[in-house]
Amino acid sequence: MLKKMLLGILAVLVVAFIGFYTYVSLNWNKKYDWPGPALKSSTDSAVIARGNYLVNGPAHCRSCHISSFEDLVASDEGKEVDLKGGIGFPMGPLGTIYTRNLTPDKKTGIGRYSDEQLFRMMRHGIRPDGQASLPLLMPFWNMADDDLVAIVSYLRSLKPVEHSVPENQYTFMGKAVRSLTSTFKPIEKNQAPAVAPPMAATVERGEYLARYVTNCVGCHTSRDLMTYEATGPEFAGGMEFEPWPELHKFMKADPEEWLRTPNITPDPDGALAKFKTPEEFIQRFRLGRVIPHSPMDWGPFSRMSDEDITALWMYLNSLAPVKNEVGAIQFKK
Numbered sequence: 001m002l003k004k005m006l007l008g009i010l011a012v013l014v015v016a017f018i019g020f021y022t023y024v025s026l027n028w029n030k031k032y033d034w035p036g037p038a039l040k041s042s043t044d045s046a047v048i049a050r051g052n053y054l055v056n057g058p059a060h061c062r063s064c065h066i067s068s069f070e071d072l073v074a075s076d077e078g079k080e081v082d083l084k085g086g087i088g089f090p091m092g093p094l095g096t097i098y099t100r101n102l103t104p105d106k107k108t109g110i111g112r113y114s115d116e117q118l119f120r121m122m123r124h125g126i127r128p129d130g131q132a133s134l135p136l137l138m139p140f141w142n143m144a145d146d147d148l149v150a151i152v153s154y155l156r157s158l159k160p161v162e163h164s165v166p167e168n169q170y171t172f173m174g175k176a177v178r179s180l181t182s183t184f185k186p187i188e189k190n191q192a193p194a195v196a197p198p199m200a201a202t203v204e205r206g207e208y209l210a211r212y213v214t215n216c217v218g219c220h221t222s223r224d225l226m227t228y229e230a231t232g233p234e235f236a237g238g239m240e241f242e243p244w245p246e247l248h249k250f251m252k253a254d255p256e257e258w259l260r261t262p263n264i265t266p267d268p269d270g271a272l273a274k275f276k277t278p279e280e281f282i283q284r285f286r287l288g289r290v291i292p293h294s295p296m297d298w299g300p301f302s303r304m305s306d307e308d309i310t311a312l313w314m315y316l317n318s319l320a321p322v323k324n325e326v327g328a329i330q331f332k333k
């Protein structure tokens with residue numbers, strides 16, 4: 001009797017596992033044929049100049065779409081470095097995801113893609129080949145139409161560089177997470193404005209940047225490290241970054257050191273309170289990276305205009321202060 005029951009349970013488990021395995025195999029790289037937004041890139045020099053500011057400044061594409069840590073340092077120092085992609089982001093047990101070549105090369109870069117494919121990637125997190133991406137890495141889906149047009153127009157104006165990037169590597173666990181969680185699903189609903197708030201020291205401009213362009217909210221909110229769902233109040237800090245072995249080694253940082261984001265709501269004990277005036281905030285941003293292995297995009301952000309840094313300061317100071325003792329910024333587990 002007992003033996004029969006155990007065999008029965010085993011049979012159910014085997015069937016369930018085969019079902020699960022089949023489901024994951026069929027779904028992890030499902031293609032989405034959604035249309036992209038009806039926007040068109042331009043060759044107007046003012047539009048391209050605006051794209052240049054965004055890509056290399058607040059929208060920080062330059063932090064990721066480079067090919068090595070040497071280029072990261074050079075780029076932060078203001079040197080010309082090709083946006084040819086290839087940095088591999090380790091996602092722990094899920095696998096590795098590689099940034100892509102954003103130069104207009106026709107074989108290996110965005111020269112292969114239509115405007116629609118590129119705008120769809122930015123708005124919906126669907127790769128040019130139709131697979132879902134990891135939208136949280138590029139949370140630009142509510143960026144205004146005119147900013148998106150400026151960005152793609154600028155990228156199309158760059159010198160083409162031929163540089164192939166490896167395809168992403170997902171482990172079975174990575175494929176299972178891709179199939180089952182919303183983290184790897186395209187973004188369906190957008191509320192992107194047609195026109196971005198003009199660059200000026202206003203709370204409205206600061207909110208637009210902090211949420212949809214610079215992504216302060218993405219990192220300065222505590223999140224579940226597997227799903228990236230927010231687990232605490234926005235901008236109150238506490239998100240943890242585990243050591244990235246290759247980066248720590250390159251920067252000669254302690255291989256066991258984690259980092260944690262500080263609270264940037266206007267709480268007297270938070271990090272924002274250290275900057276009493278917009279001028280002090282501008283000074284901090286001009287200084288750039290202080291902790292060499294920090295994931296914050298200090299290089300690109302150091303190139304933001306005075307108006308934009310002031311707008312961010314004004315917006316953050318307009319938030320309700322949240323008490324949140326995040327603990328040490330640099331720590332070990």
Ligand code: HEC
Pocket residue numbers: 055059060061062063064065089097098099100101102109110118121127128132133134137138140151168
């Ligand atoms: C935090 C890192 C990061 C930032 C910042 C970032 N990207 Fe990406 N980007 C990636 C990764 C990783 C991929 C590959 C995604 C995938 O394969 O699912 C990617 C893919 C893309 C693709 C698809 C290209 C292709 O060949 O498949 C485009 C287009 C793109 N990014 C544009 C941009 C632009 C424009 C910006 C700035 C506004 C930007 N990215 C900022 C990490 C980043």
Ligand code: HEC
Pocket residue numbers: 210214215216217218219220241259260261262264271272284290291294295296297301312329
């Ligand atoms: C990719 C993640 C990430 C993004 C995006 C990000 N930060 Fe940070 N930030 C961090 C981390 C991690 C630290 C702690 C390490 C450090 O100081 O570099 C930090 C530190 C800070 C500090 C403290 C600096 C100091 O000298 O004490 C301030 C202020 C700050 N961030 C503001 C911002 C603002 C404003 C934005 C948006 C414009 C932003 N951050 C975007 C991760 C991020």
